[in-house]
Amino acid sequence: MTSSLALQAEGLAKCYSLWPNDRARLLSALSLGRVRRAQQVQALSGISFELKRGACLALVGDNGAGKSTLLKVLSGNTPPTQGRFRTSGRVAALLELGSGFHPDYTGRENVLMNGVLLGASRREVKARMGEIFEFAELQDVADAPVRTYSSGMAMRLAFASAMGLKPEILLLDEVLAVGDMAFQKRCVDRLFDYRAAGGTLIVSSHSLYDLRQLCDEALWLDHGRMRGFGPATDLTHDYAAHCVGRASSGDPAGAAGPVLAGPHIHQFEWVSGPDNLRAPRVRSGQSLRLRIGWTDPRSELRPLSLGVTLTRQGGTLQAGVATHHDGLQLMGRSGHVELELPDLSLLAGRFTLVAHLLDEHGVHRFHEHALPTDLTVTHSGHDLGLVRLAHQWHAINNGESPSPELSPPTQRRASA
Amino acid sequence: MGGVVPPPMTVPTQISSLGPGCADSASARLGPWSVPARASLARVLGEVWRTPGALLRNRDLVLTCLGRDLSGRFRGTTLGWLWPLVQPALLFIVYGFVFAQLLGLRMPGASAELGASYGLYLFSGALVWSAFAESLTRATTSLVDGRHLIGKLTFPSEVLPLTPVLGGAVTLVFGASVTLAVTALTGLHPLPGTAIAWLPVLLVLGALFTYGVALLCAAAHIHLRDTRELLTCLLTVLMFATPIFWVPSTEVLPSIGPWLGWIEASPLYLLVTGWRGVLMAGQPAEVVGLSVAECCARLLPWSMACAVVGRAAFAALQHGFADEV
Numbered sequence: 001m002t003s004s005l006a007l008q009a010e011g012l013a014k015c016y017s018l019w020p021n022d023r024a025r026l027l028s029a030l031s032l033g034r035v036r037r038a039q040q041v042q043a044l045s046g047i048s049f050e051l052k053r054g055a056c057l058a059l060v061g062d063n064g065a066g067k068s069t070l071l072k073v074l075s076g077n078t079p080p081t082q083g084r085f086r087t088s089g090r091v092a093a094l095l096e097l098g099s100g101f102h103p104d105y106t107g108r109e110n111v112l113m114n115g116v117l118l119g120a121s122r123r124e125v126k127a128r129m130g131e132i133f134e135f136a137e138l139q140d141v142a143d144a145p146v147r148t149y150s151s152g153m154a155m156r157l158a159f160a161s162a163m164g165l166k167p168e169i170l171l172l173d174e175v176l177a178v179g180d181m182a183f184q185k186r187c188v189d190r191l192f193d194y195r196a197a198g199g200t201l202i203v204s205s206h207s208l209y210d211l212r213q214l215c216d217e218a219l220w221l222d223h224g225r226m227r228g229f230g231p232a233t234d235l236t237h238d239y240a241a242h243c244v245g246r247a248s249s250g251d252p253a254g255a256a257g258p259v260l261a262g263p264h265i266h267q268f269e270w271v272s273g274p275d276n277l278r279a280p281r282v283r284s285g286q287s288l289r290l291r292i293g294w295t296d297p298r299s300e301l302r303p304l305s306l307g308v309t310l311t312r313q314g315g316t317l318q319a320g321v322a323t324h325h326d327g328l329q330l331m332g333r334s335g336h337v338e339l340e341l342p343d344l345s346l347l348a349g350r351f352t353l354v355a356h357l358l359d360e361h362g363v364h365r366f367h368e369h370a371l372p373t374d375l376t377v378t379h380s381g382h383d384l385g386l387v388r389l390a391h392q393w394h395a396i397n398n399g400e401s402p403s404p405e406l407s408p409p410t411q412r413r414a415s416a
Numbered sequence: 417m418g419g420v421v422p423p424p425m426t427v428p429t430q431i432s433s434l435g436p437g438c439a440d441s442a443s444a445r446l447g448p449w450s451v452p453a454r455a456s457l458a459r460v461l462g463e464v465w466r467t468p469g470a471l472l473r474n475r476d477l478v479l480t481c482l483g484r485d486l487s488g489r490f491r492g493t494t495l496g497w498l499w500p501l502v503q504p505a506l507l508f509i510v511y512g513f514v515f516a517q518l519l520g521l522r523m524p525g526a527s528a529e530l531g532a533s534y535g536l537y538l539f540s541g542a543l544v545w546s547a548f549a550e551s552l553t554r555a556t557t558s559l560v561d562g563r564h565l566i567g568k569l570t571f572p573s574e575v576l577p578l579t580p581v582l583g584g585a586v587t588l589v590f591g592a593s594v595t596l597a598v599t600a601l602t603g604l605h606p607l608p609g610t611a612i613a614w615l616p617v618l619l620v621l622g623a624l625f626t627y628g629v630a631l632l633c634a635a636a637h638i639h640l641r642d643t644r645e646l647l648t649c650l651l652t653v654l655m656f657a658t659p660i661f662w663v664p665s666t667e668v669l670p671s672i673g674p675w676l677g678w679i680e681a682s683p684l685y686l687l688v689t690g691w692r693g694v695l696m697a698g699q700p701a702e703v704v705g706l707s708v709a710e711c712c713a714r715l716l717p718w719s720m721a722c723a724v725v726g727r728a729a730f731a732a733l734q735h736g737f738a739d740e741v
Contacts, residue, residue, distance in 0.1 A: 005446055016739060026640055076450065076570040078738040084451040095568045104488065113480055117569050122476045 004053055006169055006200035007074070011083035012047040014069050014224075015040055043069040044080075044224045051202070051217070053088065053168075056195055058211035058232050059204035060239045061221035067204040070221065071095060071171045074202065088200075092118050092167030097158035097175050103147035107138060110146050111161045120165045128164045135190070136160035137183075156183055163190055169200045188214065208236045209368060212352065213311065233352070237372055263304055264367040267293030268355045271338055274375065284348065284379035284388060288341040292355050292369075295334040303329040303360035308339055313350040313374070318386060324362045345388045348379040455732065463731035464724055467574065474572055481579040486586060500587040501594060504542035511661040512538050533696065536595075536605050537703060540695040541660035543591045544688050548626055549651045551584030555630030556637050556644050563741035573737055574730060577634040581627045585619050595695055608697040614708040618690045621712060621719045625683055628722030631730040638733070638740050658684045663703055683718035686711045 017038035019025040024037040044066045051057055059067040072078050074085060075093030101110045111132055115125030133139045136156040138149075146154055159175065191214060195201060205211050211218065211232060218235035220228040228235050273288035274280030282288065292306055307322030321339070323329060330337070353371040358364065381388070395406035471478060490496045512535060555577040559566060562576045592615070599605050637643040659679065666673050679685055690711035692704050706714075 008446060022639075022641070072738070077568065079450065079735050080452050082452060084449040086446045086449045088446050091570070093568075093570065102484075102488075104491065105484065109484065109487075113484060116477045116480045117565065117571050119571070120476075122480060 005050055006053040006055065006088045007051040007085065007202075008087075009050075009074070009083070009085040010048050012044060012070070012073060012080045012085055013042070013082035014044040014066075014073055014078070015042050015081040017041075042224055044073065044221075045082075047083070047221075047226055049219060049226070049229055051200060053200055054195060054198045055217055056201040056203065056215040056232075058215035058218040058236065059202065059221060060208065060211065060218055060236060061227075065221040066224040067221055068095065068173050069224075071173050071202065071204060075171050087169055090168035091171065092162060092165060092169070093171040093173075094159070094162045094175050095171070095173045097155050097162075101146055101154060101158060104145055106145055107133070107142045107149070107157055111157065114158070114161045115165055118162065118165055118167070124165070132157075132160045132164035135164065135186070152183075159187055163187075163194065166194070166197075166199070168198075169202070170194065172201070172203045172205075174205055208240055209354065212236050212354075212370060233370060233374070234372060237370055240367075240369065262366045263294065263296040263298065263357050265292060265294050265355050265357050265369040266334075267291065267336070268353075268369045268371060270371075278373065279376070280371075280373055281376045281378060282344060284344060284346060284377055284381070286344055288344055290339045290341075290353070290355075291336060292339065293334070293336045294330065294357055296332065301331060301333070303331050304366070305329055305358040305360055305362050306337060307356040307358055307362065309354050309356065310346070310351045310375075311354070312386065313352070316386070318346060318349075318351060322356075322358065322362055324358070324360060329360050344377065345390070346377050347383055347386055347388055348377055349386070351375045351377060460728050460731045463734075464727045467727055470572055471575070471578070474575060477571060477575055478578060478582070481575055482582050482586075485579045485583045489583065497590065500546075500591055503546045504539055504591065507542040507546070507661075508535065508539040511542075533605055533700060533703070536599065536696055537663070537692065538661060540595060540692050541688050543595065543695075544588065544622075544691045545655060545658070545660050545684075547584045547588040547591070548622070548684070548687070549655070550587075551581045551626050552630055552633065552651070553644070553647060554580035554583075555626075556633040556647055558630075559634045559638055559737060560641070560741060566737050566741050573734060574631065574727070577630045577730075578627060581623055581630055584626065585623050588622075589615075589619065592691070592695060599695075606697045606699055608694050611694050611697060611708055614690070614712060615694055617712050618687070618694065618708070621690075621715045622687050624719040624723045625687065625715070628719070628724070628726030631726035635730045635733045638737060654684060658682060658688060660688065664705065665702065667702075680705075683715060683722075686715040686718070690715065 018041055019028075019038050028038065047070060049057075059070065061067050069078075071093060072095060073080050074087070075091055075095065077093065077095070101114065105113070108129065111129060112122065112125050115128075116122060129142075133142050136153075136159070138153060138157055138160075141149065141153070146157075149157070162170075188210070191201065195214075201214070203211060203215060215232040218228075218230065218232040218239075219226065220235055220239050228238060269291055270277055270280065271289040271291045273286065273290075274282050290308065292308070294304065294306065296302075296304060305322055305324040305328075307320055307324075309320040310318045312318045321341075323337075352374050355369045356365055357367045357369075359366070379388075393406055395404060397403045490499050493499060495502065558576040558580060559573065562573075565571070565576075566573055596607065596612075600607055633643055633647055657679065662669060664672060664676055664679050664685075666676070672679075686706070689704065689706050690708050692698075693706070693708035693711060696704055698704050698707060
């Protein structure tokens with residue numbers, strides 16, 4: 001089954017030398033490494049994993065855990081100090097958007113340069129030029145210098161130019177959140193298309209929500225070591241729990257994280273609905289009940305809002321409800337609420353349920369917590385689309401004769 | 417060498433293999449292992465051996481960098497492509513005034529109808545020198561200037577110092593064409609005739625020599641930022657040590673005798689003299705000295721040696737560049 005692998009890494013390690021000053025580095029170079037006054041920093045050690053073609057791997061971990069270093073090593077930008085890896089050949093890395101963009105050159109010239117730096121041929125880049133500018137929605141300014149672009153426009157062009165080259169393995173380092181909302185949506189759509197076409201993706205991001213949507217596997221890095229490798233939903237959940245746990249246990253290193261010291265959700269589980277909680281499955285039209293527990297460790301209490309989103313597999317946000325939409329707010333050190341969804345009108349599909357803890361206006365998101373297992377909704381009717389709308393049909397008699405009828409097909413039923 | 421043992425060059429294989437589609441099942445096989453390797457002479461020599469092939473495979477990258485260098489070089493300036501002619505012209509005017517006018521220096525064996533020859537001698541020398549010096553200076557800083565690329569992208573970094581060298585060659589061809597055109601129009605000096613066929617040979621040998629020195633300087637500049645300043649000083653010394661403005665002949669400079677052997681062994685002398693052999697049609701022979709063919713023959717070992725040594729030094733340090741810049 002080796003042929004279906006896109007990437008194989010065995011015991012990768014990366015060690016950086018930190019030199020006290022340039023003279024120490026020069027001395028070491030002149031003495032051919034016999035005199036060394038460098039401090040060794042082990043950025044990565046013992047990283048081993050395999051990735052199948054078409055898989056999407058999320059890299060999670062705190063700042064400085066080695067996510068960027070791993071991507072740099074896998075992209076071939078810098079060699080590993082120990083271990084080895086191999087890839088199915090076509091790697092493109094977006095370690096930073098717009099590497100190689102020069103402000104004085106036009107968008108077109110920069111896309112060409114960026115493309116050949118990523119390893120494509122001039123002919124190939126030129127052939128895809130139109131497509132790239134169309135995706136970035138920058139056709140009108142293709143021949144203007146990049147310095148006249150807004151930073152968002154430059155980012156859009158950078159993302160479009162990298163995606164336009166259709167590499168087999170794509171490495172993305174914290175570059176998911178580019179451009180405006182509409183463009184972000186199209187980026188994510190494009191990444192789904194890329195995966196559907198058999199592309200392999202490795203993404204590092206702090207947005208666990210995005211990673212959960214996009215990825216099926218995750219690698220958790222902690223101080224350069226592998227802390228976990230497994231299904232993305234479980235591992236991002238574990239990582240989030242670890243962040244929260246560290247915050248409540250007063251670990252000073254945890255205070256840097258965005259979620260940790262703030263209000264968070266400590267419980268999110270089924271009360272009623274599915275029978276089997278390991279593989280929750282309900283029928284369309286059934287009622288659901290979920291319990292959410294929250295904690296607010298802040299010294300000054302402020303009102304909070306809770307939301308629950310249901311995202312259909314593939315990334316469509318199917319529905320979201322929130323207390324602030326319903327004119328309610330939460331207050332207190334901690335508490336529990338239950339959400340009842342009577343008569344679930346969703347049609348068949350798999351849904352990820354995530355609880356969000358927000359500020360009173362629903363603007364800032366303090367924390368999110370996903371159910372460990374997706375909810376499967378089944379439906380036996382013939383309704384079309386994504387939801388079953390509550391509806392009724394009425395026959396109107398405008399004086400036609402004989403008056404039109406709206407009734408069940410009794411004769412056909414009789415014959416059947 | 418630094419704490420990180422330089423592993424083999426995995427870059428070119430990855431770069432060159434980025435194909436047009438991602439759903440190509442034929443390419444699903446895993447490539448060779450990328451491993452950290454020991455700093456061995458065999459590996460470095462292997463790198464040197466593979467360089468021409470690697471550059472050929474990455475020719476699109478080389479061409480794009482060159483095109484960008486040439487188009488961006490004089491972008492926004494009013495004189496534009498006249499600028500490569502300005503510096504040699506200025507040197508020619510200043511030194512011509514000082515040497516010919518004030519010091520009364522004359523070329524031996526120059527007859528009355530070759531009155532403009534000393535001017536051409538100065539100008540052609542300055543043209544070749546400024547192309548060499550400028551390429552080398554720009555190539556030395558090319559890695560540090562391109563640090564945003566080296567640190568984030570995966571591509572063969574030996575392309576970066578190559579760009580200014582090729583750019584210098586293009587400027588030199590342009591300057592030489594203008595010089596020949598002016599010579600032809602004014603008719604003050606004989607035209608080279610068939611000797612012009614040596615021009616590509618001189619270009620290649622000169623570029624190889626410059627590239628070799630440039631690779632060495634660029635790699636050194638990453639570790640020692642004094643390299644650029646040192647190079648500027650050295651180039652000034654070399655400019656006067658090479659017969660750009662003076663004629664290496666005891667008839668003109670009686671006290672030059674003991675140094676002549678050293679000067680004529682210098683690759684820069686050979687390069688400049690070779691170009692003069694073409695641009696001045698080798699006339700007057702007492703002034704130009706060696707024939708073009710002889711210059712090329714003597715320059716060849718210099719160029720090859722510099723290119724190999726420079727590339728080897730670069731290859732030995734190359735793997736640390738992404739971490740060091």
